[in-house]
Amino acid sequence: MANILLIHGAAHGAWCWRDVIPRLGDLGHTVRAIDLPSHGQDPTPYSQVTLDSYADAILDALDEPAVVVAHSMGGYPATLAAERAPDLFQRLIYLCAYVPAPGLSLAERRMQAPRQPLLPAVRMTKDRKGWSADPALAPGIFYQDCPPETVAFALERLSIQATQPTSVPVTTGENYARVPRSYIRCMNDGTIPPEFQVTMTADWPLDSVHEMQCGHSPFFADPAGLSALIDTILQN
Template sequence: MAVFLLVHGGSHGSWCWDACAEVLRREGHQAVSFDLPGHGQDPTPRDQVTLQAYGEAIRDQLERCGPQPPVLVGHSLAGIGIAEAMATAPIALDQLVMVAALVLKPGERAIDRIPESRRPSYFELAEASDDQSISLHADVTRKLFFNDLNESQAAAYHAQLTPQPLGVYLEESPFDLSTLTCPRHYLACRDDQALGLESNLLYAARLGGTTRILEAGHDVMLSEPDMLAQVLMALLGRG
C-alpha cells in the first residue's frame, strides 16, 4: 500500500483533495493533504507568505510520512512549492505526479507563465487588497477552475477558496524537477481553462517521464475524483 501526499494549488486548500483521498483510503492506501501557508485554515498572514514557506511546509509533511517514500502529487501552483521543497536536499520519493501543474525552469517565475492579457490583473487585485493577495470573482473561478462542474458545485467550491498570496508568483524557481531520479508523471487536463492544454503539455515535456491526458478541467480532483484516484493508483510501481 502506498502513501500519497496531496498538495493543493493556488487559492485552494486541503479540502479540494477530500473526495480523491477518500477513494485512495478506501482502497487501502494512506492519503495526506494539508493547507499551505496562507491557504485554507492556515493562519499565516498572506503578505508574509513566501516560496520558502511553501517549500518548508511541503518538506515538513514529507518528513512526517515516515520511512516509506511517498507518492508526491502536486496540483497547479503546487509545482513551484514542490520545486522549492526539493531545492535544498531532495527527499526520497516513490513517485512524483504533477496534475495540471506548473513546472518552471530554474530562474523562471510563476508570473512569467501567466498570459500577458491576465498578468496586470494580478498586480491590480493584490494592490487593492489589504495583504497583497488575489481574490478572484466567482465568474472567473467558474470559467478557470470549475468549468466542468455544475452551477451549484461551482458556487460551493468557490466559497471555500481563499485569497492567493501574490508574493510566491514573483520569486524565481530554484530547482529543475526533471533532475529527480524517482519516476515522474504528468497528468494533463484536456479541458483546463486555467493553464490550457498546450501549457500542460509543455510542462509535461519539461518534467520528463510519462504523460497522460485526462478528460477533465483544471480541478480534476473535484470534477472527477474517482477517475483521478484510479489513475494515481495505476501509476504505482511504474518507472
C-alpha cells in the first residue's frame, strides 16, 4: 500500500481532505494532508507567501518517497517540488489541478481557459497581495454538488489566497519528466472548466487520465469515489 501526501488548492487547507483521509486509510494506505503556508493552521501571513515557500513545505513533509495528490492550484507548487526532488515522488496525481505550461504563471495559465468562472467571486485584499472568495458565490463555484453541512464547514475555513504563488512560472526539465503522473478530470467542475482540463492533458497517455462526474471538490462531493479512484490508479 502507498504512502500518500495530500495537497490542497487555493484558499483551502488540510481540512478539505477530512472525508478522504479515513477512506484511503481503510483501503490500506498511509495518508497525510498538510497546510501550505498561510492556510489552515499555518500562521504565516499571506503577504509573505511565495511559490517557493509552498514547494518547500511540500518537500519538508516528504520525509520518505510518497504519492502526492495535488488539487487545483496545488498543481503548481507540487510540480515545482517534483522538479526539485523527483526521487521523493512515487507518483504525482493532479486532481482537477493546473498543470504548468512553459513560461506561464498559474494566473496566465488560467487565462488560457475558454471561460473564467472563478473571477466573479474573487475579492482582492487592499494590499493586492491576496484574495478571498465571495461567500455568496463560493458555494456555486467550489461546492455546487456537496452536502449543505459540508458547504457550511468549508465556508467557515476558507482563507485568503496569496497572489505571489500564482504570479511566477514553474520551469521543469528532466527531473520532472521522470516522475510518473496521472490526472483526474472533474467533468462538472465550476472553477476550472472541464474542457480546459481536457486541453491541459490532451497529449497525456490515455491510461494516465481519469474522469469523475463531479464538481471542483470531489473530496466533499464523492470522497468514497475519489478514494477508490486513487486506489485504482495506484494499483495499475
